[in-house]
Amino acid sequence: MRVEKGINRPQPISITVNGVSQQVYPGETLATVLFSAGLQCFNQNRFEQRRAPLCNMGTCFECLVSVKRSDNDRPQRLRACMTDVEEGMVVEAGEGFSITPPLGDRS
Amino acid sequence: MPRYDVVIVGAGVIGCACAYYLARAGVRVAVLDRNQVNSGASGRNAGSLHFQLEYRLIQNQDLLDRQLPFLLPLTLAGIEQWRSLPEELGVDIGLKMTGGLMVAETPKQIALLRKKSEIETRCGLNVEWLSGDEARQLQPGLSQSVQAALFCPDEGHCNPRLLTPAYARQAEAAGAKFLEPCEVVDLARTGGKWLVRCRLVNGGAEETIQAESVVNASGAWASELALKANLHLPLFPVALMMSVTEAAPKVLKYLVQHVGRKLSLKQVSDGNILVGGGWSAKLQTSAKQGAGKPEIRLDNLQKNLAAACDVLPAVRDLNLIRTWTGITGITLDHLPVIGQFAEAPGFYVAAGGSGFTYGPTYAKLLSEYILTNRQPELLKPYSPDRFSDLNMFMGQ
Amino acid sequence: MNYDVVIVGAGPAGIAAANILVEQSLSVLLIDEQARAGGQIFRQPPKGWTVKNWLSSKIYRDGINELRKAEANSLIRWRFRTTVAGISRVAGAEPAFRVFAEDANGVCEIESRFLLLATGCHDMSVSFPGATLPGVMMAGGIQAFVKSQQIVPGECFVLVGTHPLQIIVADQILKAGGKVAGVYFGQPLSRFLRAFKAPATLFRFSGKFLFFLGCICRVLLAGVGIHFGRTVRRALGKEALEQVELMRLDSQGQPTASATQAVAADRLGLCFSFIASSELARQLGATVRWSAPEGGFLVEHDQWMQSSVPGLFVAGEITAVAGADAAMEEGRLAAFGIIRKKMGAQQCTEFTTQIDAVTRRLQKHEQFSTLLRALSDPEDIPKTLLKDEAIVCKCEQVSVGDIHSMLTDNQFVSTASSLKLLTRAGMGLCQGRYCQHILVRLIAEQRNIPEQQVGPYTAQFPSKPLAVAKILEWSPESQ
Numbered sequence: 002m003r004v005e006k007g008i009n010r011p012q013p014i015s016i017t018v019n020g021v022s023q024q025v026y027p028g029e030t031l032a033t034v035l036f037s038a039g040l041q042c043f044n045q046n047r048f049e050q051r052r053a054p055l056c057n058m059g060t061c062f063e064c065l066v067s068v069k070r071s072d073n074d075r076p077q078r079l080r081a082c083m084t085d086v087e088e089g090m091v092v093e094a095g096e097g098f099s100i101t102p103p104l105g106d107r108s
Numbered sequence: 109m110p111r112y113d114v115v116i117v118g119a120g121v122i123g124c125a126c127a128y129y130l131a132r133a134g135v136r137v138a139v140l141d142r143n144q145v146n147s148g149a150s151g152r153n154a155g156s157l158h159f160q161l162e163y164r165l166i167q168n169q170d171l172l173d174r175q176l177p178f179l180l181p182l183t184l185a186g187i188e189q190w191r192s193l194p195e196e197l198g199v200d201i202g203l204k205m206t207g208g209l210m211v212a213e214t215p216k217q218i219a220l221l222r223k224k225s226e227i228e229t230r231c232g233l234n235v236e237w238l239s240g241d242e243a244r245q246l247q248p249g250l251s252q253s254v255q256a257a258l259f260c261p262d263e264g265h266c267n268p269r270l271l272t273p274a275y276a277r278q279a280e281a282a283g284a285k286f287l288e289p290c291e292v293v294d295l296a297r298t299g300g301k302w303l304v305r306c307r308l309v310n311g312g313a314e315e316t317i318q319a320e321s322v323v324n325a326s327g328a329w330a331s332e333l334a335l336k337a338n339l340h341l342p343l344f345p346v347a348l349m350m351s352v353t354e355a356a357p358k359v360l361k362y363l364v365q366h367v368g369r370k371l372s373l374k375q376v377s378d379g380n381i382l383v384g385g386g387w388s389a390k391l392q393t394s395a396k397q398g399a400g401k402p403e404i405r406l407d408n409l410q411k412n413l414a415a416a417c418d419v420l421p422a423v424r425d426l427n428l429i430r431t432w433t434g435i436t437g438i439t440l441d442h443l444p445v446i447g448q449f450a451e452a453p454g455f456y457v458a459a460g461g462s463g464f465t466y467g468p469t470y471a472k473l474l475s476e477y478i479l480t481n482r483q484p485e486l487l488k489p490y491s492p493d494r495f496s497d498l499n500m501f502m503g504q
Numbered sequence: 505m506n507y508d509v510v511i512v513g514a515g516p517a518g519i520a521a522a523n524i525l526v527e528q529s530l531s532v533l534l535i536d537e538q539a540r541a542g543g544q545i546f547r548q549p550p551k552g553w554t555v556k557n558w559l560s561s562k563i564y565r566d567g568i569n570e571l572r573k574a575e576a577n578s579l580i581r582w583r584f585r586t587t588v589a590g591i592s593r594v595a596g597a598e599p600a601f602r603v604f605a606e607d608a609n610g611v612c613e614i615e616s617r618f619l620l621l622a623t624g625c626h627d628m629s630v631s632f633p634g635a636t637l638p639g640v641m642m643a644g645g646i647q648a649f650v651k652s653q654q655i656v657p658g659e660c661f662v663l664v665g666t667h668p669l670q671i672i673v674a675d676q677i678l679k680a681g682g683k684v685a686g687v688y689f690g691q692p693l694s695r696f697l698r699a700f701k702a703p704a705t706l707f708r709f710s711g712k713f714l715f716f717l718g719c720i721c722r723v724l725l726a727g728v729g730i731h732f733g734r735t736v737r738r739a740l741g742k743e744a745l746e747q748v749e750l751m752r753l754d755s756q757g758q759p760t761a762s763a764t765q766a767v768a769a770d771r772l773g774l775c776f777s778f779i780a781s782s783e784l785a786r787q788l789g790a791t792v793r794w795s796a797p798e799g800g801f802l803v804e805h806d807q808w809m810q811s812s813v814p815g816l817f818v819a820g821e822i823t824a825v826a827g828a829d830a831a832m833e834e835g836r837l838a839a840f841g842i843i844r845k846k847m848g849a850q851q852c853t854e855f856t857t858q859i860d861a862v863t864r865r866l867q868k869h870e871q872f873s874t875l876l877r878a879l880s881d882p883e884d885i886p887k888t889l890l891k892d893e894a895i896v897c898k899c900e901q902v903s904v905g906d907i908h909s910m911l912t913d914n915q916f917v918s919t920a921s922s923l924k925l926l927t928r929a930g931m932g933l934c935q936g937r938y939c940q941h942i943l944v945r946l947i948a949e950q951r952n953i954p955e956q957q958v959g960p961y962t963a964q965f966p967s968k969p970l971a972v973a974k975i976l977e978w979s980p981e982s983q
Contacts, residue, residue: 002656004680007556008549010654028539028550033653041744041770042638047355047379048901051743053638054657055898055938057645058544059537059587060626060781062899062933062969077971078427082645083585085539085550096743101379104249104359104422119916144922145914151925269925273914286916310957354933354969378900378928401789403592404965406604406613407980413972424976427969429933432962 002037016090019097031081032057032064035094043081043094047101059083066094078102112138112285114478115304115319117292117333119143120150122458123325124275125471131282133479138317139276139284142291142309146272149327152434153464154350154384155202155268156363156372157190159183160210160235160260162462163367164442166224171442178489180231185486186469187262193468197274201266202377208263208363209243211254211419217368218256224367225258235260249359251421263363265374265382268464275468290315295322295337295455297504302454321454321478325471328437330445330459339449340498342440343460347389347402347433349409353426355379364419371415373423381423387412389433402433436463440495446470447483447491451503457492506615507533507581509842510603512588512784513622515543516567516828517820517835519574521620524839526579530846533581533614534574535588535605542571543624544644545828547652555654563715567828583607589966591619591788593813600815606970611978618815618842621785622835625778625799625821628882629898629938632889633738636898639745643775647673656682658771662748663687664736665775666882668696668716673773674728675719684728685769690735690776690885692755702875709872735885737764739772748772757885776882778825779941785822786963788813794955797881799825800941801960808841809834817841826873833866887945896946897939899932907943911950918951920944921962933969936961 013024018038025034032054035043042051043064054064064081069091076093078100114130116123119141127139141147161179165172187205194203212221228235236259243257244250250257280286289309296303304317324341326333334341360375370385387409389402409431417424437460439445444461448454456478458470473484483491509525511518514536525532534541540548546567549555559568574580586607594600599615627642634640639658643665649657650673660683663670674684689696699706699713706713723730737751737759748767752760780799782792791812792801803818805811811818819838820831840859844852892905910917910927917923920930920943929943930936940961948955 002658002682004650004654004656006681008654009554011552026550026553028553029653033649033655033657036649036657037655046899050636050901051638052636053744054641054645055629056626056642057648057657058626059968060934060937061642065933075425083537085585102354102356102425102427104356104425144919145916146925147919147922151922269928273917273926276916277913280915289918310953353972401962404590406590406592406975406978410975410978410980413975417972417976424973426972427933428966428972428975429931429935429969430964431966432964 014086014088016086016088016092018092019095025086027086029086031066031068031084031086031092034086035066035081040095042096044098044100045096047099051096054082057082065100066092067098068092109316109318110138111318112136113319114321114323115140115302115317116323116325118325118327119145119276119286120148120325120327121272121275121464121467122471123323124272124279125468126323126325126458126475127279127284128275128282129472129475130478131279131284133475135479137279137284138287139279140287140290140292140306142289144289145276145286149434149436149463150272150467151268152350152432153268153436154372154374154382155265155464156365156374156384157205157264157266157465158208158363158365158462159187159233159263159465160208160258160365161224161228166220166227172227175489176231178486180233182466182469182486183233186466189468189472190266197278199270199274201270201274203264203266205262205264206361207259207261208365209247209257209259210365210367211243211250211257212367213253213255213418214368221256221258221367233260234262247360247362247364249420249422251419253418265363267376292333292336297452297454321456323474324455324457324459327459327463328435330437330457334457337452337455338502338504339452339455340495340502341445341457341492342495342498343437343445345391345435346438347391347435348384349387349389349404349412349431349433351383351409351412351431352429353381353383353423354429356381356426359422360420366415366419369415370412371419373416373420380429381426383412383416383423385412385415391435402435404431404433444470444490445492445495446474446487447477447493449492449499449503450496451499455504505612506599507531508616508846509618509620510535510601510614510616511620511622513543513624513820514538514541514582515622515624515820515831516545516570517622517831518543518620520570520832520835521622521819521839522580523570523574523577524836525842526577528843530843532579533583535583535586535603537585537587539584541575541582544648546571547648549652549654553654559651561715563712567832570832587968588784589968589970591784593788606974611970611974613980618817618845620817620819620838620842621803621822622818622820622831623781623784623822625780625825626937627774628777628779628941630774630776630886630889631894631896631904631942632736633891633894634740636895637739637741637745638743639741639770640739640772640774643670643673643773646771646773647676650676650680656680659683660685660769661771661773662767662769663773663775664748666690666885667775667777667880668876670773670775671716671719671723671730673775674723678723678726678728684723684726685767687723687728687730688734688750689730689732690753690757690882691732693732694755696879699875699879705871705875708868712872736772736889740766745770745772753885753888757883757888759888776886777880778821779937780822780825782822783935783937783963783967785811785816785818786960787965787967788816790816790818792960794944795824796955797877808844809838810841810845826869827876830866830869830873833862833869836862837866886942896942897929897932899934900928902927902929902939904946907946908950911947918947918953919959920947921959923947924961930961935968
């Protein structure tokens with residue numbers, strides 16, 4: 002669903018979304034990438050309800066996804082609409098991703 | 109002029125619980141507050157039910173000696189009362205009395221914990237010594253830095269959001285009247301009756317209410333209110349910070365406290381982890397700026413969270429959702445002040461000192477005092493009479 | 505890091521203020537959560553992209569000129585993708601404010617003599633059954649995807665609301681190649697025809713009206729129906745939005761007995777009105793006033809845009825939602841207010857002409873925003889949508905029914921903060937931004953007291969969830 006007419010984007014870079022490599026454009030947010038990949042649901046909240054972007058401006062916190070900036074990074078839960086893509090990012094999102102943080106793996 | 113048997117000033121846990129115990133006994137009660145029910149320290153504290161000896165008591169032998177004969181009966185009364193509260197109030201108050209751990213991370217802290225354990229065991233408090241590994245086995249997720257812990261099975265936590273409103277609803281059902289938000293302007297005793305002059309917060313209309321007795325349950329502002337009755341009460345406001353993380357899977361079964369650092373940790377039923385322990389915020393002296401709300405001290409917040417993460421490392425992976433402040437009151441000798449002023453018959457107070465853990469107990473005992481006009485044995489060390497020197501030239 | 509002025513929000517108000525402040529040699533830092541300046545209205549395509557005819561209408565010209573001027577000014581310092589978590593005051597000292605900010609790398613504290621909050625607004629949420637289904641979005645959010653990210657974020661769109669913006673959004677979706685199944689206004693067409701009762705305003709702002717008429721024509725020519733007196737009743741779908749169920753409303757905004765209608769769509773854009781983002785100002789204790797048509801709790805200010813907190817200035821939508829042109833003028837006025845306070849009133853006589861011009865233009869724009877509010881205020885429609893099973897607090901899953909029964913059972917509760925404490929509404933990740941105004945209205949109605957008396961939620965630190973790890977890594981001494 003990327004608009005093509007009249008738009009010049011920089012050279013694509015690649016990130017990994019749910020284990021699959023994706024070509025994306027620098028300047029895109031993760032929300033854009035996930036919508037473009039056809040994702041309807043971005044996460045499940047702790048009431049096991051499917052959620053997706055509501056505001057696209059960083060206020061609603063409905064679009065949280067799991068992001069690692071590189072393979073070895075600790076995953077962070079970030080707002081997809083406020084996170085710009087970076088080469089090598091590893092993203093987990095969708096109904097299989099629960100925003101409730103895993104606990105206890107540090108001790 | 110509206111007439112009541114008892115007017116309670118302050119709709120926190122002590123005020124609402126008093127209202128409940130009195131109304132249930134057929135007393136005509138009115139509760140007034142300049143804000144809402146539970147909007148002060150009762151709703152803002154971190155909800156710990158801590159029955160292990162407090163750090164400052166262990167440090168102060170003299171205080172400890174004077175306190176010990178009273179402390180255990182009071183503690184046992186508190187524990188028993190908490191256990192029966194959900195049934196008594198008939199609603200979920202988020203009570204978890206699964207136990208509490210007080211942890212130590214250094215040899216010095218272990219020594220202190222030992223001393224504490226000996227005193228507690230001697231005076232009959234139910235505590236159990238755990239090695240670091242035993243503590244981690246009991247509470248998975250505790251850090252390797254925990255070298256020992258003292259476990260008290262009677263400790264736990266209760267949700268401060270729910271306790272006071274539950275009391276208020278029961279009090280209302282028993283006939284207590286909750287007045288529109290209003291501020292006490294003046295308190296005077298004439299012809300054996302108390303006249304409470306108050307001003308509505310919304311609109312400013314003034315009204316005078318007559319009462320046989322007045323209960324000062326205004327927490328950190330108890331001294332301010334006492335002065336309106338021409339009494340001195342050496343109780344000082346203290347602003348503390350509490351923090352809460354986002355909801356996480358249930359891991360924390362117990363209340364966790366620290367013997368050498370300011371820390372309390374617990375997880376509420378919704379999954380959020382509450383972090384407290386007595387870190388101070390900055391009290392605002394000018395009510396004009398920020399309407400008197402204490403200011404968060406970020407350096408202290410950082411220290412509080414560091415203590416939390418040192419003990420329960422998983423907290424590091426969470427988001428902080430909210431840090432807020434509450435104002436509690438401490439007396440000159442750190443003990444609560446509960447009872448009737450000799451200089452002002454019918455003027456009662458219950459304030460200061462572990463007001464959440466012991467709030468229901470203070471309220472119950474004070475209500476008994478008001479109903480029977482006899483000072484309960486357990487309240488003896490806490491009478492305002494110990495400050496009567498200050499009131500030599502005061503009173504009604 | 506120490507500045508004369510930290511401006512929070514690089515939208516029209518913030519950039520207009522910055523342009524003036526740096527001219528007078530004040531050091532200025534602009535902080536914004538977005539990746540580039542412009543705010544929501546001028547949310548730019550990413551850096552390094554070229555987009556032909558981006559916001560090419562004349563109505564955007566002044567704002568874009570202001571934006572380009574600020575971007576070209578090397579004296580302005582910027583911090584993008586940065587969230588202000590909290591602000592504290594340093595009583596009686598200079599600098600007077602400490603701004604606690606977070607970005608991808610961590611947190612830091614920035615000191616500032618003056619503070620200008622130009623934090624804007626967000627789309628107003630409405631509660632109705634199904635409103636939390638994936639696919640239900642804010643119209644402004646959809647627009648930002650199209651306008652900035654250059655994607656059409658869905659297959660088929662339905663727009664529902666009361667604000668004319670939804671026509672513009674529909675036009676932008678269509679232009680970008682998307683499909684719009686219909687645009688539904690809750691109010692009757694006659695509300696819009698009221699505009700013709702103010703011909704002088706129409707004439708004065710003919711550029712805006714012509715632009716808007718152009719949007720309407722293009723939307724209609726694309727075969728998209730624009731309907732009046734209809735609004736959403738339910739959003740339906742198994743795992744995500746599949747259908748929007750619409751109902752008819754009478755001229756008072758009340759549902760009529762006529763049959764509902766279901767429209768297939770995978771995206772529903774809500775476009776009722778806007779809520780001022782006044783959290784940071786409230787965190788600092790600034791006085792606010794409630795005005796539903798102007799954006800909920802708004803920050804009060806004096807003629808120089810200074811709030812009740814000395815040194816804290818405000819501009820743009822947080823003082824009343826009035827659009828980009830008014831926001832820019834308020835930003836300029838705030839800049840003069842700050843200069844005046846810094847240099848003393850006597851030193852500022854040279855600005856008198858400029859200030860007079862700003863004030864005049866501000867008054868002119870107010871005519872427009874007053875008219876726009878009269879046409880687009882949702883009035884009682886959001887209340888009509890509330891059903892017991894509808895969710896008020898989407899983060900903590902608190903329903904309208906929960907709120908009603910809590911209010912019934914706890915007669916002593918009459919403020920938003922105490923109902924929050926009782927219900928957890930507003931305690932979740934969005935910090936109450938989407939439920940506060942609904943809750944406030946519910947309390948006001950049930951207790952029969954003004955919304956002002958109900959008050960907002962107490963705004964706490966941090967303004968948005970903040971990673972504990974970042975706070976631990978912060979080293980205050982090194983600042």
